[in-house]
Each structure stands twice: as structure tokens, then as C-alpha cells.
Amino acid sequence: MDSSVFxxxxxxxxxxxxxxxxxxxxxxxxxxxxIATTITVAGFVTQTLALGMRWKEFYDIGQMGWLRAAPLTxxxxxxxxxxxxxxxxxxxxxxxxxxxxxxxxxTPVAGLxxxxxxxxxxxKNIQPLVPALQSNWLLAHVLMSFIAYALFAVSFSTGLMxxxxxxxxxxxxxxxxxxxxxxxxxITLGAMGLDYLTFKVLVKTPEELIKGFLFKASFRSDSVxxxxxxxxxxxxxxxxxxxxxxxxxxxxxxxxxxxxxxDELTYKSxxxxxxxxxxxxxxxxxxxxxxxxxxxxxxxxxxxxxxITWFFYAFYLHSRLMRGWKGRKVAAVAVLxxxxxxxTYLGVNLLLSGLHSYGAQ
Amino acid sequence: xxxxxxxxxxxxxxxxxxxxxxKLAIIIFSAISLTSVIGxxxxxxxxxxxxxxxxxxxxxxxxxxxxxxxxxxxxMHFMDMYHSWWFVTxxxxxxxxxxxxxxxxxxxxxxxxxxxxxPLPSEHIEKMSIKKEISLKGKASGVRESVLDAMKGIGFKPxxxxxxxxxxxxxxxxxxxxxxxxxxHLSILVILAGAIIGIFFGFNAFLNLPEGATSSVAxxxxxxxxxxxxxxxxxxxxxxxxxxxxxxxxxxSWLTVFKDGKEVMKKSIVVxxxxxxxxxxxxxxxYGMVPNSEGSGIIILKMVSKDGKSEQINAKVGxxxxxxxxxxxxxxxxxxxxxxxxxxGKSFTYxxxxxxxxxxxxxxxxxxxxxxxxxxxxxxxxxxxxxxNRVEFLDYWxxxxxxxxxxxDPGVFFVYLGCIIMSVxxxxxxxxxxxRIWINITEDKNTAKVLIxxxxxxxxxxxxxxxxxxxxxxxxxKKGGK
Ligand code: HEM
Numbered sequence: 001m002d003s004s005v006f007x008x009x010x011x012x013x014x015x016x017x018x019x020x021x022x023x024x025x026x027x028x029x030x031x032x033x034x035i036a037t038t039i040t041v042a043g044f045v046t047q048t049l050a051l052g053m054r055w056k057e058f059y060d061i062g063q064m065g066w067l068r069a070a071p072l073t074x075x076x077x078x079x080x081x082x083x084x085x086x087x088x089x090x091x092x093x094x095x096x097x098x099x100x101x102x103x104x105x106x107t108p109v110a111g112l113x114x115x116x117x118x119x120x121x122x123x124k125n126i127q128p129l130v131p132a133l134q135s136n137w138l139l140a141h142v143l144m145s146f147i148a149y150a151l152f153a154v155s156f157s158t159g160l161m162x163x164x165x166x167x168x169x170x171x172x173x174x175x176x177x178x179x180x181x182x183x184x185x186x187i188t189l190g191a192m193g194l195d196y197l198t199f200k201v202l203v204k205t206p207e208e209l210i211k212g213f214l215f216k217a218s219f220r221s222d223s224v225x226x227x228x229x230x231x232x233x234x235x236x237x238x239x240x241x242x243x244x245x246x247x248x249x250x251x252x253x254x255x256x257x258x259x260x261x262x263d264e265l266t267y268k269s270x271x272x273x274x275x276x277x278x279x280x281x282x283x284x285x286x287x288x289x290x291x292x293x294x295x296x297x298x299x300x301x302x303x304x305x306x307x308i309t310w311f312f313y314a315f316y317l318h319s320r321l322m323r324g325w326k327g328r329k330v331a332a333v334a335v336l337x338x339x340x341x342x343x344t345y346l347g348v349n350l351l352l353s354g355l356h357s358y359g360a361q
Numbered sequence: 362x363x364x365x366x367x368x369x370x371x372x373x374x375x376x377x378x379x380x381x382x383x384k385l386a387i388i389i390f391s392a393i394s395l396t397s398v399i400g401x402x403x404x405x406x407x408x409x410x411x412x413x414x415x416x417x418x419x420x421x422x423x424x425x426x427x428x429x430x431x432x433x434x435x436x437m438h439f440m441d442m443y444h445s446w447w448f449v450t451x452x453x454x455x456x457x458x459x460x461x462x463x464x465x466x467x468x469x470x471x472x473x474x475x476x477x478x479x480p481l482p483s484e485h486i487e488k489m490s491i492k493k494e495i496s497l498k499g500k501a502s503g504v505r506e507s508v509l510d511a512m513k514g515i516g517f518k519p520x521x522x523x524x525x526x527x528x529x530x531x532x533x534x535x536x537x538x539x540x541x542x543x544x545x546h547l548s549i550l551v552i553l554a555g556a557i558i559g560i561f562f563g564f565n566a567f568l569n570l571p572e573g574a575t576s577s578v579a580x581x582x583x584x585x586x587x588x589x590x591x592x593x594x595x596x597x598x599x600x601x602x603x604x605x606x607x608x609x610x611x612x613x614s615w616l617t618v619f620k621d622g623k624e625v626m627k628k629s630i631v632v633x634x635x636x637x638x639x640x641x642x643x644x645x646x647x648y649g650m651v652p653n654s655e656g657s658g659i660i661i662l663k664m665v666s667k668d669g670k671s672e673q674i675n676a677k678v679g680x681x682x683x684x685x686x687x688x689x690x691x692x693x694x695x696x697x698x699x700x701x702x703x704x705x706g707k708s709f710t711y712x713x714x715x716x717x718x719x720x721x722x723x724x725x726x727x728x729x730x731x732x733x734x735x736x737x738x739x740x741x742x743x744x745x746x747x748x749x750n751r752v753e754f755l756d757y758w759x760x761x762x763x764x765x766x767x768x769x770d771p772g773v774f775f776v777y778l779g780c781i782i783m784s785v786x787x788x789x790x791x792x793x794x795x796x797r798i799w800i801n802i803t804e805d806k807n808t809a810k811v812l813i814x815x816x817x818x819x820x821x822x823x824x825x826x827x828x829x830x831x832x833x834x835x836x837x838x839k840k841g842g843k
Contacts, residue, residue, distance in 0.1 A: 279784050299405065312390075319387060
């Protein structure tokens with residue numbers, strides 16, 4: 001058996017855990033909650049094993065020593081590692097705060113991120129490192145970036161939930177903001193799911209998917225009817241989420257999730273994520289670039305987007321200090337910050353080009 | 362706040378306040394981010410055609426319109442925006458904002474840092490964010506020792522104060538951590554300073570050095586020569602491949618540095634491991650074939666005869682050699698930089714770079730044809746001849762050049778220094794806090810009442826757990842003491 005079998009098992013576990021957590025939210029039976037936690041832990045253990053095995057496989061092929069064989073060299077491996085960090089963070093929160101209800105919000109992100117690997121058809125092959133990537137700084141850089149990304153993902157979820165709780169009327173801007181963001185996430189993932197079903201056979205590389213096939217099964221369909229229908233469904237879905245979004249608030253309230261807890265979690269994950277991102281994402285990245293290319297900063301798109309992300313979170317930290325900015329506005333900044341993370345991580349590789357584009361294979 | 366009279370402020374005050382505000386910081390964050398986004402979409406320092414095509418695609422406009430948009434953007438320096446006057450101005454504004462904001466607040470923070478903790482009346486302690494109360498059996502004087510020990514047990518060195526109401530211990534830790542934010546802000550200034558020093562006192566150049574060649578200059582973008590102050594020679598350049606593939610594993614150049622004609626340094630560089638001499642750094646960045654050099658390179662062979670005699674020679678295509686101690690002669694008749702064999706067994710050259718160099722040798726013994734075939738540099742098994750002799754194809758030398766980035770940047774030191782300061786500053790800011798604790802002991806009918814009040818400017822929950830640990834220590838001390 002190789003690592004991919006275990007990766008597959010952990011994906012299934014996270015999807016089952018997602019179902020269990022949502023059932024738990026709906027029925028509020030402790031037994032179901034325990035089952036959900038057990039499945040998540042099992043998935044996490046399986047995934048940890050899979051990571052270890054892949055490391056070993058790469059070590060055998062790569063002929064470069066253990067450190068250089070860390071499974072963090074391409075988009076696929078980094079996405080898997082991101083999910084691993086996310087689940088770890090979630091489990092820590094669950095045990096620390098003795099609250100299972102976040103599981104229903106985090107496990108879908110994990111399951112969908114893993115499913116996205118298949119949707120995008122990105123290469124899972126182990127490839128030897130090209131010379132520029134043979135650096136321990138790079139390893140530390142990638143490792144820490146993804147830990148930070150996972151923490152930012154948590155702050156995104158808690159920030160969004162905070163907005164759910166702290167908005168009253170469906171006409172106020174905060175409410176419209178979070179329903180739009182939630183709709184965008186749901187619609188994008190749904191549309192990519194459709195792409196997956198339709199184009200799985202045709203698609204070969206992530207670039208090809210994103211540039212050629214993304215949304216081809218829905219919004220960008222050759223058939224005008226399908227495209228129009230997709231837009232119709234998207235608008236309808238957005239409307240439904242907007243109209244009935246209050247339900248989310250009821251669910252959260254039923255689980256004793258308070259805005260104060262959410263605000264604290266958002267701040268905590270950014271307060272840890274920000275220094276980790278600064279050191280790993282920016283500083284180690286700069287050191288690596290300095291050694292590899294002879295320039296610590298070149299303003300290439302990936303670097304620039306990392307800086308933009310960093311500014312977003314600096315914005316978050318400072319906006320908390322400004323009068324009249326507590327609460328909702330600050331939470332909205334945390335939510336937007338994660339959109340910048342997403343673009344830094346996926347958008348730059350897939351949509352923009354630059355020095356880093358070879359990393360996308 | 363309301364008493365503050367805005368009318369009375371001078372213009373200087375107003376400007377000062379403007380620069381000291383967090384609001385300006387947020388405006389600058391947004392401005393730098395938004396403009397930077399444009400710089401990641403438009404390709405920087407590219408040929409105009411590329412960006413005109415991009416604009417046509419982006420806006421779906423005709424070439425004519427795209428050119429006009431391009432001209433407008435170009436006149437605003439968007440095609441090299443990170444070096445434009447307005448972007449640099451933004452960065453400087455950012456720095457000014459940081460400096461003035463820090464000067465504005467530092468005195469107040471320093472006062473808090475230097476302020477010694479004082480005993481407080483119990484009404485104050487009652488109102489603290491962390492407040493605990495316990496009763497212990499015994500007289501206040503009996504509890505005194507255990508409270509002292511418990512406070513030391515969680516890392517505080519308490520001072521003592523006694524008055525008619527009772528006994529108070531108080532202690533604080535980490536006042537200096539309030540300066541962490543300022544360290545973080547300072548580090549940004551240090552990094553900006555490093556970047557500016559680099560721009561004014563450094564250079565970025567490149568050097569393509571053929572194997573065997575020596576240079577005392579590097580070249581900048583428009584061909585301007587930059588004197589190095591010493592000579593550098595490329596002794597050899599090699600590409601290593603992953604086993605049996607054409608996937609490069611390492612690019613390596615062997616370099617020698619000469620100062621005033623004397624050899625002072627020898628080092629082989631690879632990507633990620635540069636050579637540094639007198640503040641100038643040479644980075645492996647590319648390679649290629651010297652133009653019109655095909656076939657003129659020097660073939661380095663090592664011949665090993667059946668009975669172990671060996672000899673190393675340099676030869677060229679067309680030349681012959683004899684394997685030592687035998688009558689076997691070889692004549693090099695052909696060279697291929699990248700040899701491959703097709704399905705029918707015919708050999709062909711599949712590339713111009715030296716991916717898989719090979720030489721064709723015809724062997725004769727006493728004027729009789731013996732055998733002939735290709736020897737591949739990367740495949741030692743092709744070096745063994747059918748008669749037991751061996752010809753090792755060590756190198757094909759003198760036709761490749763190594764491409765190096767040559768940089769001098771005295772600012773890098775400050776950039777790295779800033780990075781270290783920033784890491785320390787952020788650690789202090791987010792993972793440490795200024796903690797204060799007061800413990801009041803009063804006596805009430807043979808029980809000692811212990812009132813604990815504590816504050817932390819950050820990570821309150823963690824400090825609360827510490828205080829609970831202290832209570833645990835107190836309780837066990839009391840039990841053990843009985
Ligand atoms: C990207 C650059 C910057 C970074 C990385 C940064 C970082 C930080 C951090 C980490 C904190 C602590 C926040 C917290 O405790 O939650 C902070 C606080 C602060 N920052 Fe910045 N900062 C930056 C730029 C600025 C600028 C330009 C100003 C100018 C007004 C500024 C003013 C402040 C102030 C006033 C505080 C609060 C200090 C206090 O609590 O005593 N920052 N900054």
C-alpha cells in the first residue's frame with residue numbers, strides 16, 4: 001500500500017466527520033458528537049501516517065536526504081498539509097474550549113479542500129526537486145506559511161460566525177456582507193464540483209483546469225441556456241441564504257457560541273498566525289530568495305500578494321485599536337484577510353505568473 | 362476628551378496628530394495594498410507589447426484603446442511601479458507615520474514600564490479582571506510564608522506592605538513587554554533603511570563566464586561595466602541530473618578568485634549556495650553554450666587498460682590516442698551534446714544544450730578495425746570496451762558558460778537585522794505580557810482571608826491559569842503544614 005490509499009481514507013473520514021458534526025448540530029446528542037470527534041481523530045491519524053509514508057517515498061526517490069524529502073514541494077502536497085494543520089488546530093480548539101459545534105464549520109473546509117485536489121486534477125506525482133527548491137529555508141518557509149494559513153482559515157470561519165451572530169436585520173450592511181461571502185463560497189465550490197463531474201476525464205493539470213475548464217460546466221458553459229441557468233441558480237441561492245440566513249444565528253445561539261468567544265478565537269488565531277506568517281512566510285521566504293536569486297525582495301506577484309495579505313492582518317490588528325472599530329468591522333477585516341490568503345495561495349499560481357510559477361506543477 | 366480644544370491647535374500640532382494617528386496607518390496599508398495589486402497584474406519591466414495584449418484581454422478592447430490605456434498607465438509609472446516616485450513616497454510616508462506615532466506614544470509607555478508597582482487598597486483589588494478569594498485556617502502570620510512561597514512558585518518576587526488593615530504582597534513581571542510593539546515598529550524602519558542603503562550603495566549585475574575565462578568586471582542592464590576589484594575565473598561548469606532522467610538536480614560552477622594576481626579563494630557554487638568575496642556575491646542563475654563553440658571543446662578522457670595502467674588526456678574531435686600499455690588506438694570521430702537512441706537503434710541528437718554529451722570513437726589495433734561506438738559522459742557503463750580496456754569520458758570542457766547574478770548590497774545586513782528585531786518584537790508582543798498581582802491577607806476569627814487580584818495586558822486566560830496554580834500551591838502547602 002502506498003500513501004495515496006491513506007490519503008484517500010482520511011478524505012473519506014473528514015467527509016464522514018462533516019456529516020456527523022452537522023447531524024450533531026441538528027440533533028444535539030452527545031453520542032453523535034463523540035462519534036464525530038472519533039472519526040475526525042481517526043482521519044487525522046490516518047493522514048499523519050500518509051504524510052509520513054509520502055515523506056519516506058520521496059526520500060527513497062529523491063536521493064537528497066530526509067530534510068529535502070519533506071512532502072511540501074508542490075500545490076498538491078501543500079494543500080494536504082494545509083488540511084492537516086487545519087484539523088490539528090480544530091482539535092486543539094475542541095479540547096481547549098470543550099465545544100464541538102465548530103466542527104460543522106471546519107470539517108467541510110477540510111473535506112472540500114481535499115476534494116478540490118481531485119476536482120482540479122492537480123498532479124499527485126512525486127517529483128524530484130529542481131535546484132532552486134533545494135533549500136532548508138524554503139522548507140521552513142512553506143511549513144510555517146501553511147500553519148499560518150490554517151490559523152487564518154480558522155479566523156475566517158469564526159469571523160464569519162461572529163458576523164452571523166452580531167447582525168440583526170437582513171438589510172444591514174454587515175448581514176449582506178456575510179451572506180454574500182457565504183454564498184460566494186458555496187457557489188464557487190458547487191460550480192467546481194460540477195466541473196469535476198463533467199471534465200474529470202479531460203483535465204490534466206491545474207493550470208489547464210483553471211484557465212480552460214473552470215466554470216465551463218456552469219457559468220462559462222458553451223450552451224447559453226446552461227450558463228443562464230447557472231447564473232439563475234447562483235442568484236437564487238444567494239437570495240435564499242440572504243433571506244433565511246437568520247437560521248445560522250439560531251443554530252449558533254443554540255450551541256452557546258457567544259460573540260465574545262468568537263471574537264477571542266478570531267483574535268487568538270490571528271495573534272498566533274500573524275507572527276508565524278511574518279517569520280515563516282515573509283522573512284524565511286526573503287532569506288531563501290536572497291540565497292537562491294540574489295535578491296531578498298523582487299516584487300514578483302507571489303511576494304507582493306504575501307505582503308498584501310500581511311497588510312490585511314496588520315490592518316486587522318490595528319483596527320482593533322481604533323475607536324468605533326470594535327466588533328463587526330474588525331471581523332469583516334478578518335474575513336477579507338482570508339480572501340487575500342486564498343489569492344496568494346491559489347490565485348497567484350493559477351491566474352498570475354511569475355518567478356514562483358514553476359512551483360505550481 | 363471633550364475638554365480638548367481643537368481650535369487652539371497650531372498647524373504643526375495638526376500635522377503632527379495626522380502623522381501620529383493609527384487612521385493614517387490604515388489608509389497607508391490600504392493604499393499600498395491596492396496599488397500593489399495593479400503591479401501584480403501588469404507585468405513589471407516588460408516589453409510594452411506584452412502589457413498591451415494583457416490590457417486588450419482584460420478589458421476586451423481594441424488594440425488602439427489598449428495602447429491609449431497603456432500610455433496613460435505608463436505615464437503614471439505603473440509599468441515599473443515599485444520603483445516609481447509615488448510608490449517610494451508611500452513607503453516613506455509609512456515610515457514617517459511609524460516614527461511619529463512611536464515618538465508620540467513612547468513617553469507614556471515608558472512611564473508605565475518604569476512605574477514601580479505599588480500596594481493597593483482592597484477596593485481596587487476587588488475590581489480586577491482576575492479576582493480570587495480563599496480562606497485558610499490559621500493566623501495571617503502563619504499563612505505569610507506559604508503565600509510567599511506560592512508566589513515564588515509561579516515566578517514572582519513579591520514585595521511586602523503591612524498596615525493596620527493587614528498584610529499585602531504585590532509583584533509584577535514583564536513590564537518591558539509593553540515595548541514589544543515598538544520593537545516591531547522599529548524593525549520595519551530598520552528594514553526600510555536597509556532597502557534604501559541597498560538602492561544607493563549597492564549594485565545588481567550579471568556575468569556570463571565561459572569555462573576557462575576570467576573577468577574583472579560584471580555587467581548591468583544596459584551593458585555598463587561594473588569593476589569588481591578582483592578577478593574571477595570559471596574553472597568548470599556542470600549540470601548534475603537525477604538518475605537516468607534529464608531532470609536537473611544541481612547546477613554547479615567551480616570558481617577561483619584572484620586578487621592582485623594571487624589566488625585567494627576557490628569555491629564551487631550551486632543555486633542556494635553562492636560565493637561571497639569582498640562584499641560581492643556571485644549567485645548561480647543560468648548557463649548556456651558559448652556561441653559557435655560546437656565541436657571545439659576539449660574532451661577529457663581517462664584511459665584505464667586491462668592491467669590497470671591509466672592515463673588522462675585532453676583531446677579534440679578528430680584526434681587519436683593510444684590506450685597505455687596496449688596497441689589499441691582510438692580516434693574520436695563525432696560529438697553530440699545530447700545523444701539519444703531511437704526505437705530502431707539509431708542514435709540522434711535531441712538538443713543543443715549539453716544534456717547528455719557523447720563522443721563516437723573508432724578503435725583499431727595494428728591498423729585493423731576493432732570496434733566503434735558512442736561513449737556517454739553520464740553513463741559509465743558505456744565506458745567499458747569489449748576487450749576489457751576502459752575509456753572514461755570525464756568532461757567536455759570549454760564550450761559552456763555559467764550565468765551568474767553578481768550583487769553588492771550593503772543594506773542586506775540591516776534588512777536581516779530588522780528581520781531579527783521583528784521576530785523578537787512580535788514574539789514579545791503576542792506571547793508575553795505585563796502581569797501584575799496583589800495578594801491581601803486579613804485575619805478574621807482564626808482564619809486567614811486571602812484576596813488575590815491580578816491583571817495582564819495580554820493573554821489574560823493564561824495568567825488566570827497561573828493564578829489558579831498559585832491557589833493550588835497555597836492549598837497543598839496548608840494541608841502539608843498541618
Ligand atoms: C506593517 C507595519 C506594521 C506592523 C507589522 C505593525 C505591528 C503591530 C503589532 C503587532 C501591534 C500589536 C497589536 C496588538 O497587540 O494586537 C501593533 C500595535 C500598534 N501599532 Fe503597529 N504595526 C505596523 C505599522 C504601524 C503604523 C504605520 C503605525 C502608525 C500609526 C502603527 C501604530 C500602532 C499603534 C499605535 C499600536 C498600539 C500600541 C500599543 O498598544 O501601545 N503601526 N502594531
